[in-house]
Amino acid sequence: MLKTRVIPSLLLKGRGLVKGQQFKNHRYVGDPINAVQIFNKKLVDELLFLDISATSQECGPNYELLKDIASEAFMPFAYGGGVENCKQVEKLFNIGVEKVIINSAVFNNPQFITDASNIAGSQSIVISVDVKRNMIGSHTVYSNNGLKKTNRKPVEYAKQLEDLGAGEIVLCSINNEGTAKGYDLELLYEVSREVGIPVVASGGAGCLNDFKDAINIGKVSAVAAGNMFIFQGKLNAVLPSYPSPKELQDLFRESNNG
C-alpha cells in the first residue's frame, strides 16, 4: 500500500523563498537550496516548488535555480510556474524535475496537457487547480496565481484534466491558503470522489490533524502544506520543520489510503 505523501509546498519569487496569505502579501523567508538541504535531513517524502513570479512576469522557469534544487534534492521534486509549452517540459525533466505542474496555460491550450503527457508520461504531469469559495459556498476555479476568475467549476474541470491525460491534481483553496485554519474539506471531497487520478490537498493546513481530515474526510491521496513547515512558534520564526516518520505513521495508521 502507498504511504500517504506529506509534501512541503514552497513558493519561489526570483531566487528567494517567500510565503504569504490567500495568495497575497508575500514575504522573504530564506534560501531555497538551504531549505532543500534541511528537508533532505528530515527525510521528507516530496517537495513542491511554485514560482509565483514566473507567470506574472512572463519570464518562464528559472532553469539555473531549478537545476541546483534538483541536484540537491534526495526526494522527488515538483515544479510549477510559467510552464506553457512542451519544450519547457522537456527541459525541466532533463534538469531533474520529477513532476511538472501546469496551471494557467491549460486555459488557453488544453491540448498542452496531452502533449506534455506524451513526452513525460502522464504520471509526471500535475495540474494545479486554484479554487475560490464565494459567500454562498460555491466554488470557482481561478488562474494566474488566483488573479483571474474563470468560468469553470472544480469538479467538471478536474474531470476534463483527467481525460486530457493529467497524472495528478494539486487542489488549492485560495480562501484557506496561509490561514492555518484547515483545508476546504468539502472542496477536496467533491473533487477526489469524481476523479481516478490522485488529488493533493493544498491550502490551509495548520496542524497534523488537518492532514488526517484531508485523507479521511476529503478522501485525497496526499497533503501539501507551506506555512506549517516553514514558520514556528507564536512569533512565526522561519525554521523548516517536518513531522518524524513515527509521527506520520501514527497519524495515518487508521487511514485507508489507496
Place this chain on the structure above:
Amino acid sequence: MEELIVILDYGMGNTGSMLNMISYVGGNAMISKDPEDIYLADAVILPGVGAFDNGISKLSTSGVIEILRKRVLQQKLPFLGVCLGMQLLFEKSEEGTERGLGWLKGEVVRFSNGEFSNPSIKIPHMGWNTINHERDNALLCGLDDNSRFYFVHSYHVSCVEGSDILATTAHGYSFPSIVQRENIIGVQFHPEKSHSFGMQIFRNFMEIVRCSKHE
C-alpha cells in the same frame, strides 16, 4: 583506486541527483555518453524517465548500445537500470511499438486496474512504497520490510523469469520491483529520490561493483 560508475546520459532525465547521491555516499560517478568512458567504467547506470519508445530511440541514437552489449553481456560489467532504464532491459512494452534491449526475458505492461484487489487504487503508481524480498542478494543488504522507495510509473515488468525477481511490490497486485540476473540489476523505483533508503541501495551497488572488480 575508486571504482568508476558511469551514469549514462542519453537525454532521458535526472542524472544530477543520481550523481550527487552517489558522491554523497562516497562513490565516484560521472555522467557521460562517451563510448570511451563506458570502456573505462567499472559499472554503468542506465537512468530514465519518460516513455518507452522515446527512451529506446534516444538510447539508440546516442550510439552506445553496441558497446553496452559488449561490456554488459560479454564482459559482465555490473549494470543498474533505474525506472525506465529497468524497463528498457526487457523485450517489449505495451507503452510502445519499439523493441527493448531484450537482455532480460519478459515484457512491460500497463497496470491493469481490472485485476486490482481494491478498485479505488490509482494509476499511476506514484509515491512511496515498500518492497518484499523474494530472495537474498547483496543489493538488499541493510534494507528491511519497512524500507520504502519512491515510485512513479504506469507500466511495470511482467512475465519475468521467477529466478530473476529479487523483490516485489504491491500496488493493486504484486509486481517485480527489483530484478537481477548475474551482473544485470533493474529497479523500478528511484533510489536517487528515496533519501536514506536510496543511499543504501547505492552503497550496496558500490559494494557489488567493488567485489566484481576484484574477483
